[in-house]
Amino acid sequence: MTPQAQLIMLAWLPIVIFLFLQFSPRKAVIISFLVAWLFLPQRAGFIIPGLPDYTRISATCYSIFFLSFFFDSQRFTRFKLTWLDLPMLILCICPFFSSISNGLGPYDGLSQTLSQTVTYGLPYFIGRLYFSDLVGLRQLAISIFISGLIYLPLCLYEIRMSPQLHRMVYGYFAHSFAQTIRYGGFRPTVFMLHGLEVGMWMMAVTLIGIWLWQAKVIKKVRGIPMQWILVSLLITFVLIKSTGAYGYLVFGIIILFIAKWFRSNVPLLVLIISIALYLGLASTGNFSTKNAEPLLTTIYNTVGEDRAGSLEYRLDNEEILVEKALERPIFGWGGWGRSRVYDYNWEGVLVDISTTDSLWIIIYGDRGILGLTSLYASFLLPVFIFATRRYPPKFWFHPQVAPAAVLSVVIVLYMVDNTLNALLNPIFIVVSGGMTGLVVQVPKKSKSAKKLSSRSNKMLPKTSRNTSS
Incomplete structure (x- = not known):
């Protein structure tokens, strides 16, 4: 880690304090998360004896959490835990049981639990606090879209000049430079860890922009018509050369426009069920590379041998990893690489x-x-x-609901990507927390949805006017 990377990590807390002094708490939270995850240095931080490491994710989450409590403590007192928060609560505490069941001891369990709580629990909790309504999710969606416009020229620079911005600002490459070369050109990384992460982010930005434009939430940005902005985004997105993200964008558009034209949420539900079925089969050892041969053949014929080979390699590794995981299926192996597969090489060394x-x-x-x-x-x-009980598809095109609808689709696509990659993004976790808060606050017979339905014609002209962001 270089001195300039150390300096910005040390300066991050004062920067967040400044943001909370300048803006409302909700706006400060949004800006802090976006700036942190899009611009802070990769692989930077400090090891503090006896305390959790001060890393990029902990610096982001700790600073926002404690300053939110300091500047907006009343919001914390209004928070109520619900049954829908239980999955995240279990996710945060399950490392303790993994450590205990593997004989690693309570200290390791508490340390692992704290780390997982910072990574997942704090962004989720902040999302529950600040974005648990349609207004908050609208502001979050627009902010994500604007962040993509800021990233657009940076992506174009690296597409032309090669991924150099992280090295130029912080003095070192965030990842292997060889992995930035794709299809005879460069795949940008900007200040993220990998080009795949940039591709996923710009996919989300583009999909959000398309839907906000279609729903007339935003017509212009700084006087520029959205049509021209979206053309620029789409061109940049294609040049990023992330083939998986191409598929996510196409499927996201299909989901949203089928909801608009046919008032159907079937594609979204099929995608959710498909994820569950795949995980159920794969985690029990009932899915192998042989099952995926038709998909691999299709990828080979349409995208190329490299992409098909990459997916086949991942599936082969998952087979042996699942076999190892099934030895401890309930709580897993704990941390420290214990879940990985080891064997002796030709020198007799365990690798x-x-x-x-x-x-x-x-x-x-x-x-x-x-x-x-x-x-x-x-x-x-x-x-x-x-999608099924609170805001059915007939409301997704309404300007008040459209931002939440497109964010819900982005979240599902993000989890599809997590069946192939492991690219943590706390902003998507914030969105998940906001979505949870939104659906638990609406009664079983959605009063909000009924209100939108009964007043749709009256409210639409008012809420669909030009928005300058």
Whole structure:
């Protein structure tokens, strides 16, 4: 870690204090999360003896959490734990049981629990506090969209000049430079860890922008028509060269426009159920590379040998990792690489022969079925309730509901990506917390939805006027 990276990590807390002094707490939270995750240095932090490491994720979450409590303590007193918060609560505490069941001791269990709480629990809790209504989710969606416009020229620079911004600002590469070369050009990383993370973020930005434009939530940005902005976003997104993200964007558009034209949430529900079925089969050892041969053949014929080979390699590794995980299926193996697969090489040295690319297999191996189920339930269950019981598709095109609707689709696509990759993004966890708060605050017979339905014609002209962001 270079001196400039150390300096910005030390300066981050004063920066967040300044933001809370300048803006309302909700706006300060949004800006802090976005700036932190889009611009703070990668692989930077400090090891503090006797305390949790001060890393990028802990610096982001601790500073926002404590300053929110200091500047807006009344919001904390109004918080009420609900049954829909249980999956996230279980996800945060399950590392303790994993450590105890593996004989690693209570200290290790508490340390692992604290780490997982900071990573998942704090962003989720902050989302529950500040974005548990349609207004909060609207502000969050618009802010994510604007952040993508800020990232757009940076992506274009690195597409042309190669991923150099992190090195130029912080003095070192965030990741392997070889992995930034794709299809005869460069895949930008900007200040994120990997080009795949940039691709997923810009996919979310583009999908949000398309839907906010279609729902007339935003017509212009600084006087520029949204049509031209979206064209620029789409061109940049294609140039990022993230083939998986291309598929996510297409499927997201299909989900939203089928909801608009046919008032149907079937594609979204099919996607959620497909994730659950895949995890159920894969985690029990009933899914193998042979089952995926038709998909691999399709990818080989449409995208190329490299992408098909990459997916096949991941599936092969997941097979041996699942076999290891099934030895301790309930609570997993705990941390410290115990869930990985080891064998002796030709020199007689015990080496790690496995590769963990997917978040689901990492969580399953470390935390068992308890951790895996709670992780996916905390993201997918609120979306399922939102789409089926609280705000059916007929409301998704309404300017008040449209931001929450598109964020719900983004969350599902993010969890699809986590079946292939392991790219943590706390902003998506914040969104999940906000979605949970939204669906638990609406009564069983959605009064909000009825209100929107009865007043839709009256309210639409008022709420669909031009928005300058």
